[in-house]
Amino acid sequence: MNRKQLTEQIFNKKSFLCVGLDTDLKKIPAHLLKEEDPIFAFNKAIIDATAPYCVAYKPNLAFYEAAGLKGMEAFEKTVKYLNDNYPDHFIIADAKRGDIGNTSAMYARTFFEEYNLDALTVAPYMGEDSVTPFLSYKDKWVILLALTSNKGSHDFQLTEDKSGERLFEKVLRVSQNWGNDENMMYVVGATQGEMFKDIRKVAPTHFLLVPGVGAQGGSLEAVCQYGMTPDCGLLVNSSRGIIYASSGEDFAEVAGQKAQELQKQMATELAKLG
Numbered sequence: 001m002n003r004k005q006l007t008e009q010i011f012n013k014k015s016f017l018c019v020g021l022d023t024d025l026k027k028i029p030a031h032l033l034k035e036e037d038p039i040f041a042f043n044k045a046i047i048d049a050t051a052p053y054c055v056a057y058k059p060n061l062a063f064y065e066a067a068g069l070k071g072m073e074a075f076e077k078t079v080k081y082l083n084d085n086y087p088d089h090f091i092i093a094d095a096k097r098g099d100i101g102n103t104s105a106m107y108a109r110t111f112f113e114e115y116n117l118d119a120l121t122v123a124p125y126m127g128e129d130s131v132t133p134f135l136s137y138k139d140k141w142v143i144l145l146a147l148t149s150n151k152g153s154h155d156f157q158l159t160e161d162k163s164g165e166r167l168f169e170k171v172l173r174v175s176q177n178w179g180n181d182e183n184m185m186y187v188v189g190a191t192q193g194e195m196f197k198d199i200r201k202v203a204p205t206h207f208l209l210v211p212g213v214g215a216q217g218g219s220l221e222a223v224c225q226y227g228m229t230p231d232c233g234l235l236v237n238s239s240r241g242i243i244y245a246s247s248g249e250d251f252a253e254v255a256g257q258k259a260q261e262l263q264k265q266m267a268t269e270l271a272k273l274g
Contacts, residue, residue: 001090001118002139003182003207007231009055009088014267016232017259018056018092018209020239021046021078022063027244029251039067039074042251044081046243049256053263056090056235057082058209079115090235091117092143092209098123098130105133112137119143121187121209124171128178135179142184146171147199149189149212172202181206188227190218190236196226205229211237213262220262224269232270238262 001009010016021043025033028042035041047057064075082091097107097120104122111120112134119141122131134142147157147168157168165173172186181203188199190212199208208227212218213236220236227234238258246254 003231006055006090006207009090010232011270013053013055013263014270015053015055015263016234016236016266016270017054017262018058018090018235018237019046019050019054019242019259020094020211020237021057021059021243022239023059023074023243024063025067027247029247029249031249037070037074037077039064039071040077040081042243043074043078045252046255047078047082047086049252050242050259051086051089053256053259054089056092056237058092058094058237058239060239061093061095076115079117083116090119092119092121092141092235093117094121096121096123096145097134098126100126101129101133104130108134108137112140119185121145124175131175131178135183140183142179143209144171144175144184144186146186146203147188147192147195149191149218153189169198169202172199176203176206185209185235187211190220190223193219193222194226196223200227200229205233207233207235209235209237211239213238213241220265220269224272228269228273230273232273236262236266 023039023042032038032041059075059078064071082089093111111117121143122134124131124144159167185207188208188210190210210223213220242255242258245258
């Protein structure tokens with residue numbers, strides 16, 4: 001999915017919601033544990049309930065790898081289900097890969113060829129040759145970690161060099177020599193608030209993947225105020241606040257309601273663009 005197609009989906013659905021599929025066998029409703037594939041059963045129900053209100057899904061690989069082979073089979077089935085039934089939805093593998101060039105090339109082959117995903121989160125720490133193998137695929141996206149929502153982000157990401165440039169700003173500035181706003185996004189946590197102004201000074205047109213709205217306390221209004229571009233430029237992710245809103249047999253219905261609530265707020269923000 002290219003930028004034009006993604007933007008069209010956002011404005012057609014009046015939503016820039018990404019639903020995070022962080023599926024944990026210890027948190028899903030107990031009655032699903034009787035299913036042959038509980039993880040996929042949970043994901044399928046969540047997807048069917050939330051698809052009208054979102055434009056993207058983001059399965060987090062850690063939750064599938066933790067369940068071993070069965071977990072990865074569930075991940076594969078989830079991706080196939082989305083591609084077969086909801087091809088207009090953007091699919092992000094939240095895998096945070098990034099290694100020396102030949103290893104990154106294998107990761108790229110895995111997620112872009114084998115699983116046919118739209119995007120992959122990548123850690124930029126190892127530099128250009130660890131990122132460029134992912135950028136060689138047409139209409140696929142690299143989503144670089146820039147300024148994350150966790151408390152520990154302050155340990156390194158806000159460190160300044162002698163010129164006063166912070167590390168996250170250097171990541172934004174230098175990486176734009178590797179890709180462009182048609183194939184590269186950045187992860188910026190919703191809890192960073194007014195820091196979005198600083199992000200937009202360095203990367204004014206790139207899409208931002210924004211986790212941290214909902215359970216982590218990030219403000220959707222603040223994200224939009226400081227981070228939105230004329231074509232939206234945002235994918236705001238919510239995981240726990242949607243998929244675990246209920247632990248009962250009504251979990252999918254409640255997830256759909258939570259997704260719809262966010263979609264309505266997003267429609268209001270998009271309307272401000274005219």
